[in-house]
Amino acid sequence: MxxxxxxxxxxxxxxxxxxxxxxxxxxxxxxxxxxxxxxxxxxxxxxxxxxxxxxxxxxxxxxxxxxxxxxxxxxxxxxxxxxxxxxxxxxxxxxxxxxxxxxxxxxxxxxxxxxxxxxxxxxxxxxxxxxxxxxxxxxxxxxxxxxxxxxxxxxxxxxxxxxxxxxxxxxxxxxxxxxxxxxxxxxxxxxxxxxxxxxxxxxVVTRLKEMLKFGFPLIFGGLAFWGLTATDKVLLRSLSSYEELGLYSVSVSFAAAATILQSVFSTVWAPTVYKWAGRGEGLEKIHKVTRYVLLCVVILFCLAGLFSWVVTYLLPKNYTDVQWLVISCLGYPLLYTLSETTVVGIGISRRTSLGMLAAIIAFVLNAAGNWWLIPIYGAAGAAVSTSVSFWVFFILRTEFSISVWQPIPRVALYSYTILIVVGAIISTLFGKVLGWSLYGYWLAVLLSCIFMFKNELFEIKSKVKMWSRARDGSIKPLS
Structure with missing residues (x-):
């Protein structure tokens, strides 16, 4: 594309x-x-x-x-x-x-x-x-x-x-x-x-049966994924109040800005990667895309950690805690997007049952986490539990995909996702107490990311310049 x-x-x-x-x-x-x-x-x-x-x-x-x-x-x-x-x-x-x-x-x-x-x-x-x-x-x-x-x-x-x-x-x-x-x-x-x-x-009944056989595990996987994304809201309603649910929903809605990355990537990724697979190519391209997406995910988490206080100027006073909740709420759209780059082996090998298993395990973990944390922390507990569960979901999808397809480099993947999830947990649960000291943490992670991915950043910069010059007509764009 x-x-x-x-x-x-x-x-x-x-x-x-x-x-x-x-x-x-x-x-x-x-x-x-x-x-x-x-x-x-x-x-x-x-x-x-x-x-x-x-x-x-x-x-x-x-x-x-x-x-x-x-x-x-x-x-x-x-x-x-x-x-x-x-x-x-x-x-x-x-x-x-x-x-x-x-x-x-x-x-x-x-x-x-x-x-x-x-x-x-x-x-x-x-x-x-x-x-x-x-x-x-x-x-x-x-x-x-x-x-x-x-x-x-x-x-x-x-x-x-x-x-x-x-x-x-x-x-x-x-x-x-x-x-x-x-x-x-x-x-x-x-x-x-x-x-x-x-x-x-x-x-064609025979063709429909074949597609149902492919999609059947996805029904259960879909239910598990729905539970993974909805357990927080359902349990907030039953274990807390509609006020806490409203606070959490607004936090999720602000975090939904990250679905810009999720929506665009998911829209173009599946057709592209299956096209590569159909031609018997694309492994190196997949590794490269994974690093680019990891770079985007880390930067967006860090920017949220540094600037989430801005939302307090847009909302009524009873929504002040949104600035802390929104950081953990980014776990769903961003970690899910990252997992889409590492899970391709399951789709290519048609082992959809493994995707279902990953969703079920993460769902059970999320339900237990919400059951434990919501009575203590309310909406903050729901946000933390969901963020941790999506990190586990990302790890499981990655490992299952590797087991049925090809190995991928993952030291940077796991190291940086641990850093951002831990930072999100601390920010959401203890942001009021720690205050400005948290900004030092997020700034350090951001600077480390810029250094680690400097080659990717230089490549992005050069490509932007090339596209800009091609658009101006000074060079011909590559076909």
């Missing part, structure tokens, strides 16, 4: 993050901490339903895309089974019209349940349609599909503020659901040729 295509894919996460930095403070000033916590429960449900009802076939679509000639048929075979099961499940749940709202929000209201159902269906369909743009390397369309819903959410919240609308959960839920539905409509429009062509295609 060329730098131009990568840049087009980056527009969406970057624009979404920038819009998020505008929208999130508005929401914290306008809506209650409890309602923000309740909305996070809907987001947990959305992620669960997408992972579970996909049946692992979304990953099968990515894996088989470059090896099939009939891509519309591939789309139908991977989308339809999960969608049918999802619709059937929701129909049963709606027999009690207040069940979902009571379960998620502790508020019995049929209209809240209906909004959740609409969001679930739209989110599921959007997941598969986004893969079409991703695999066809349509970066600009993919990015616009991410930015437009953020703009809609910002506009709706702005209208609420201007007209003095009620600061209620239903209004906040309407805004979020509308944004999700817009995502789905935009994806439908941008991929209309593909999904319209798929309508007339037949489902």
């Amino acid at each position: 060329t730098p131009k295509k990568i840049a087009l894919f980056a527009i969406g996460p970057l624009g979404g993050a920038l819009l998020g930095f505008i929208t999130l403070p508005l929401i914290t000033w306008f809506f209650s901490q409890e309602d923000i916590g309740r909305i996070s429960m809907m987001q947990v449900t959305l992620s669960f339903s997408t992972l579970f009802f996909s049946l692992g076939l979304d990953q099968a679509y990515v894996r088989e895309f470059h090896e099939t000639d009939n891509k519309p048929a591939l789309l139908k075979m991977t989308l339809l089974p999960g969608l049918a099961i999802l619709l059937l499940t929701l129909s049963v749940l709606l027999l009690d019209s207040e069940f979902l709202s009571n379960l998620l929000f502790d508020i019995p209201a049929w209209y809240l349940s209906l909004l959740v159902v609409v969001a679930l269906i739209a989110s599921f369909i959007a997941r598969f349609l986004s893969l079409i743009l991703r695999m066809n390397e349509q970066g600009l369309a993919f990015s616009m599909s991410q930015i437009l819903p953020k703009i809609l959410l910002l506009v709706i919240i702005g209208v609420y503020i201007v007209i003095g609308s009620e600061k209620s959960l239903s209004n906040l839920l309407i805004a979020n659901t509308a944004a999700i539905v817009l995502v789905c409509f935009v994806f439908c429009w941008n991929t209309r040729q593909e999904w319209l062509a798929s309508i007339g295609e037949k489902i």
